[in-house]
Amino acid sequence: MKETTKEQRTRARMMPGAITLSGFLGKDKRTLNAIISADEQELEKLGKTAEELADRMFYFTDASFSTYDGTITVDEYYIVETEVTRGKLPCPYAHGGIFRKAITKLTNTKNNTSVTWSFLNIHLIKDHHFFEGKGSTFRLEPAKLVETLY
Ligand SMILES: [Zn+2]
Known part of the structure; x- marks a missing residue:
């Protein structure tokens, strides 16, 4: 499927040095639609939705957000650490969404x-x-995410 102009613009914002130094696409040459539909198929096999995974990720990030140093244990089995840095990032889809810079590590x-x-x-x-x-x-x-989140 041919990319629309809108998709091309989004892709451009995902290139290294546009919003983030390393970009969002790595070495992937597929169109955004192809990347997204491949992962959606994978999710279907895994029996999870993107929303479920995102909600679960948010749960861990939120739980660890205010612990400035070190890790916390959540629900007995999950060790979580969130590092918040200064600054914010816009969503590359350019709908006005702005997000804090925070990195969460879950074990x-x-x-x-x-x-x-x-x-x-x-x-x-x-x-x-x-x-x-x-x-x-x-x-x-997606498979790695499911394995670690549940
Ligand atoms: Zn967005």
Whole structure:
């Protein structure tokens, strides 16, 4: 499917140096639609929706947001740390959404898996079903995410 002008503009904002230094696409050459629909199919196999994952991510980020130093344990099995830095980032879809710069690291002690996401990732997953391109710094593999979040 050919990209629309709107998609091309969004893609341009996702390139390295536009909104973030490393960008959102990594080495992925697929169109945004192709990236998103592949991940949606993956989610279907996993039996989860993007909204469910994003809500769960927000739950952990929110729980650890005000612990400025160190980690907290949530619900017995999850070790969470959120590092908040100065500044804000706009959503590359350019609808006016602005997000704080915060990085959350979650470790699931039941299966010893860890995953790291940014505050913007939560929004991108929830509202755009976008897990970032393959090879991107903050690319989140749906299967890995499910394994660690539950
Ligand atoms: Zn957005």
